[in-house]
Amino acid sequence: MTTSVAQTSESKPGNGPSTSDMQYYYQYLYPFKPIFTWLNHSPKPGRDMINRELAMAFRSGAYKRYNSFDSVQEFKNQIQRANPDRFEIGAIYNKPPRNMDSILKAEMKPLEKEVVFDIDMDDYDSYRTCCSGASVCSKCWKFISLAMKVINVALVEDFGYEDFIWVFSGRRGAHCWVSDKRSRLLSDIQRRSVLDYMNVVRERNLDKRLNLKRPYHPHLTRSLDILKPYFVEIILREQDPWRDDDMAFGSLLTGLHDKNLIEVLKRYWKSNPRRSSEQKWSDIDALAASQLKHPSSSKKTDFFNKLHECKEDLVLATLYPKLDVEVTKQTIHLLKAPFCIHPATGNVCVPINETFIPSNAPKLIELQREMEANGNKVENTSLQPFLDQFQQFVNQVTRKELASAKREREDDVDSQF
Amino acid sequence: MFRQSKRRVANRRNFGDQVSRTPGKFILNGITSEEEKQLYQSLYESKLSFYEVPPKGEITLEQFELWAIDRLKVLLEIESCVQRNKTAKEIEIIVKPLLQKLLPFTTEDLQDRKKDYYSHFILRLCFCRSKELREKFIRSETMLLKLRFNMMTSRDQAKFVQTLNLPFLQFISDEEKEQLSTQLYQTISSSLQFQLNLTDETARRQYFEQEKFIKLPFESVIELVGARQVFIKKGYAYLPQFQQLNHIANEFANMLSLALTKTYQTIPRLNEDDRLLPILHHLSTGYTITNFQQHDQFGQASQGEINAKSVYSSAIQENFPLCAKNLMSGLKENHHLRYQGRQQLSFFLKGIGMDVDEALQFWSDAFTSGGQMTQEKFNKEYRYNFRHNYGLEGNRINYKPWDCRTILSRPRPSRGEYHGCPYRDWNVDKLTLELSQGMSLNPSQVTSVLDSVQRTEYTIACTKVFEMTHGGSANTEINDQSHIAHPNLYYERSRQLQKKAGAAIK
Numbered sequence: 053m054t055t056s057v058a059q060t061s062e063s064k065p066g067n068g069p070s071t072s073d074m075q076y077y078y079q080y081l082y083p084f085k086p087i088f089t090w091l092n093h094s095p096k097p098g099r100d101m102i103n104r105e106l107a108m109a110f111r112s113g114a115y116k117r118y119n120s121f122d123s124v125q126e127f128k129n130q131i132q133r134a135n136p137d138r139f140e141i142g143a144i145y146n147k148p149p150r151n152m153d154s155i156l157k158a159e160m161k162p163l164e165k166e167v168v169f170d171i172d173m174d175d176y177d178s179y180r181t182c183c184s185g186a187s188v189c190s191k192c193w194k195f196i197s198l199a200m201k202v203i204n205v206a207l208v209e210d211f212g213y214e215d216f217i218w219v220f221s222g223r224r225g226a227h228c229w230v231s232d233k234r235s236r237l238l239s240d241i242q243r244r245s246v247l248d249y250m251n252v253v254r255e256r257n258l259d260k261r262l263n264l265k266r267p268y269h270p271h272l273t274r275s276l277d278i279l280k281p282y283f284v285e286i287i288l289r290e291q292d293p294w295r296d297d298d299m300a301f302g303s304l305l306t307g308l309h310d311k312n313l314i315e316v317l318k319r320y321w322k323s324n325p326r327r328s329s330e331q332k333w334s335d336i337d338a339l340a341a342s343q344l345k346h347p348s349s350s351k352k353t354d355f356f357n358k359l360h361e362c363k364e365d366l367v368l369a370t371l372y373p374k375l376d377v378e379v380t381k382q383t384i385h386l387l388k389a390p391f392c393i394h395p396a397t398g399n400v401c402v403p404i405n406e407t408f409i410p411s412n413a414p415k416l417i418e419l420q421r422e423m424e425a426n427g428n429k430v431e432n433t434s435l436q437p438f439l440d441q442f443q444q445f446v447n448q449v450t451r452k453e454l455a456s457a458k459r460e461r462e463d464d465v466d467s468q469f
Numbered sequence: 470m471f472r473q474s475k476r477r478v479a480n481r482r483n484f485g486d487q488v489s490r491t492p493g494k495f496i497l498n499g500i501t502s503e504e505e506k507q508l509y510q511s512l513y514e515s516k517l518s519f520y521e522v523p524p525k526g527e528i529t530l531e532q533f534e535l536w537a538i539d540r541l542k543v544l545l546e547i548e549s550c551v552q553r554n555k556t557a558k559e560i561e562i563i564v565k566p567l568l569q570k571l572l573p574f575t576t577e578d579l580q581d582r583k584k585d586y587y588s589h590f591i592l593r594l595c596f597c598r599s600k601e602l603r604e605k606f607i608r609s610e611t612m613l614l615k616l617r618f619n620m621m622t623s624r625d626q627a628k629f630v631q632t633l634n635l636p637f638l639q640f641i642s643d644e645e646k647e648q649l650s651t652q653l654y655q656t657i658s659s660s661l662q663f664q665l666n667l668t669d670e671t672a673r674r675q676y677f678e679q680e681k682f683i684k685l686p687f688e689s690v691i692e693l694v695g696a697r698q699v700f701i702k703k704g705y706a707y708l709p710q711f712q713q714l715n716h717i718a719n720e721f722a723n724m725l726s727l728a729l730t731k732t733y734q735t736i737p738r739l740n741e742d743d744r745l746l747p748i749l750h751h752l753s754t755g756y757t758i759t760n761f762q763q764h765d766q767f768g769q770a771s772q773g774e775i776n777a778k779s780v781y782s783s784a785i786q787e788n789f790p791l792c793a794k795n796l797m798s799g800l801k802e803n804h805h806l807r808y809q810g811r812q813q814l815s816f817f818l819k820g821i822g823m824d825v826d827e828a829l830q831f832w833s834d835a836f837t838s839g840g841q842m843t844q845e846k847f848n849k850e851y852r853y854n855f856r857h858n859y860g861l862e863g864n865r866i867n868y869k870p871w872d873c874r875t876i877l878s879r880p881r882p883s884r885g886e887y888h889g890c891p892y893r894d895w896n897v898d899k900l901t902l903e904l905s906q907g908m909s910l911n912p913s914q915v916t917s918v919l920d921s922v923q924r925t926e927y928t929i930a931c932t933k934v935f936e937m938t939h940g941g942s943a944n945t946e947i948n949d950q951s952h953i954a955h956p957n958l959y960y961e962r963s964r965q966l967q968k969k970a971g972a973a974i975k
Contacts, residue, residue, distance in 0.1 A: 113849060157864065209702065209703070210702060210703075211687065212703035212705070213704075238688070242691045245694050248696070249694050249697055255881060256881075256883035256884070260896070265659050267655045267658055268655070270655055270656060273655065377880055378880070
């Protein structure tokens with residue numbers, strides 16, 4: 053798998069936890085039971101877990117696919133024995149994936165999986181000036197928090213999903229797992245379309261204008277309303293990406309619609325270099341009003357309406373959630389399980405909400421220290437609040453599943469009489 | 470279904486039906502029989518059929534083949550239009566004359582209806598054999614349904630919808646519409662403008678006031694969701710009546726998909742091998758003829774001439790389409806390609822005849838020559854990837870080179886990536902420079918290519934470039950002049966011309 057290749061090439065040995073640290077974590081801390089119940093949608097082992105693919109990634113770069121486990125005990129034992137760096141969750145198949153070798157490949161069919169979204173800070177690098185590459189701080193994490201906010205509203209309001217949870221990816225991103233029955237049943241084509249609906253900023257090339265259709269789809273109107281208040285603070289002030297004049301020419305000016313205006317601004321910024329993003333943002337309107345001639349007042353109104361639309365598009369281009377599309381598209385795609393340890397940072401991939409910042413994430417090394425200090429009581433460690441949060445989510449999922457199963461049974465009975 | 474009808478034929482034969490009528494007469498009788506007329510009258514009550522019940526009558530072998538071929542011609546044209554990124558309107562203009570000639574449907578003529586009905590089911594038999602064929606068939610049949618639906622009068626359309634008996638067709642109340650009116654209007658106003666040509670705001674408003682909305686699970690109109698052309702709320706899509714065709718087409722595609730899988734499962738039990746199967750086989754291979762099939766045509770000829778070294782020679786490289794050139798230069802520049810680029814180039818090279826040993830040599834040279842990557846790192850992280858592409862690891866699938874549709878449907882390249890289609894992904898300046906200087910096209914040629922690009926007809930742009938750089942369409946008589954929708958087709962055609970030119974000199 054290519055994912056494993058990409059990961060291992062980045063992780064430097066020595067920084068992350070050792071194999072014995074991982075052994076310890078799986079033995080004492082990893083919440084196998086809630087994870088099992090969550091993926092199984094019921095405490096009693098059923099198809100959703102027995103036929104579920106889990107894949108393990110090892111330090112060596114090896115990647116073992118098509119594992120499946122029949123019970124919590126087996127799940128824990130196998131993971132402990134194999135002691136992978138991390139493991140990933142895949143689809144529910146029509147047969148247990150571990151029998152893969154003994155059945156024809158064509159007979160293995162993916163049936164269901166949670167819908168997942170993956171946001172990675174990398175995709176924001178063009179507008180991110182506080183950090184670069186793998187590092188992340190509370191300033192740039194705001195991109196992710198905002199993305200969560202926008203996606204949350206869309207999932208609830210538009211798609212009617214209720215049971216989803218965000219998980220810190222361990223370094224500079226977040227994963228969203230949607231567990232609603234209806235979402236799990238989506239086919240690949242449907243997943244792709246849901247993704248297309250969500251994924252507004254498709255082009256990561258900066259030199260192409262977004263040029264979104266007007267009037268905006270209600271989802272875009274609403275997202276813009278959410279993002280607008282943060283634009284000045286996050287983009288214009290904190291990140292200030294357009295203070296760099298080349299960036300301004302390459303990604304701010306390319307977002308405008310009028311050649312003359314672009315020329316005027318280019319000249320102005322060349323003779324006044326290093327103006328801040330905030331100044332440049334207001335220069336656009338100011339110069340459009342003072343330097344350009346408009347043949348008539350209605351043409352002028354048109355021009356400024358169009359300019360306003362360009363600016364709205366720019367707000368979306370900078371702040372709208374940038375999704376890693378591959379993860380969402382396929383039912384069979386694998387994604388790192390919650391509560392894994394990030395191999396390079398040692399962070400626990402904990403469930404999060406919009407107020408989370410990466411420095412809040414417990415580190416394995418600290419957890420080990422806490423365990424030593426308090427006599428191996430997990431409930432006294434800084435992991436416990438996250439375990440509680442997750443357990444609450446799992447309870448919600450299983451309750452719903454139970455209710456819907458009951459409804460179905462009653463419907464069956466009704467139809468029999 | 471065929472087994473059944475055959476058995477019935479056998480029954481009749483055994484029990485002496487032929488005593489009363491000769492076989493030829495029997496068929497003639499079949500055509501005019503009142504019963505059959507009525508059957509098709511009810512099937513085509515609304516001029517369009519959902520093809521839910523298989524036909525059970527009898528037709529001649531000749532009809533079997535001819536009808537299927539006629540329908541196939543229509544479907545092929547549709548498929549080609551889809552491949553060329555034509556819009557629904559353009560497809561209608563192109564396909565309409567053909568449709569009227571081969572598969573007229575607005576008439577009351579029994580023969581036409583029978584032909585339409587049978588040909589659909591015969592082609593089901595042909596194209597149920599593989600996932601690829603099934604998908605293609607569903608795509609073009611669904612398109613055909615949409616085209617025909619749009620060609621009907623609105624009265625016939627309504628009639629058709631009524632006969633369908635689809636689930637979830639409930640209209641929302643006036644109160645609900647009132648409540649959501651802002652969002653609903655916002656969503657459909659551009660569709661009103663472009664689909665129904667209502668350029669005037671008040672006309673759109675008026676239309677909106679009159680329009681009824683259907684509420685249904687968003688999954689049923691998933692394409693509209695993906696294109697953000699429908700308003701969704703709490704898991705329900707609010708579909709204006711004028712867009713219901715999407716929903717109908719979707720249901721049709723689902724129905725057809727299920728039916729095809731069923732047909733596929735029963736085909737081995739088709740107790741018949743000398744009359745129908747050869748025809749079916751012949752038809753289904755004809756369908757992929759637009760596809761590029763390098764293994765049959767060129768594989769052997771070019772064996773061995775492409776190796777890790779020769780691939781860099783200008784004699785080879787000048788035959789590369791722009792996408793492959795772009796990948797090669799990206800590889801040369803960075804001594805690396807990201808995943809999508811690796812895949813695209815690796816499959817392309819495989820397609821032009823580079824075998825796995827040469828490929829591994831080629832990639833490891835390319836990656837390690839920059840001094841940034843050791844052979845060991847290459848072996849550890851990339852060797853598997855390339856062996857996998859040749860079907861030597863994991864799933865052991867012998868992957869085919871990507872065609873243009875695959876390339877265009879993949880994620881677009883971001884910075885530092887070189888895959889995709891340059892005609893789509895490069896900005897105008899870069900493309901113009903390449904066309905005018907790299908390929909020495911004259912300004913009017915460049916404009917013509919850029920025109921196609923503007924209309925998002927990337928494969929046509931590429932075909933134009935091919936013709937311009939290979940002495941115009943007059944010179945391409947080796948193959949037909951069909952448009953190029955596969956990078957490897959571009960290469961092979963170019964290479965053949967080159968060889969021919971070389972031979973002529975000698």
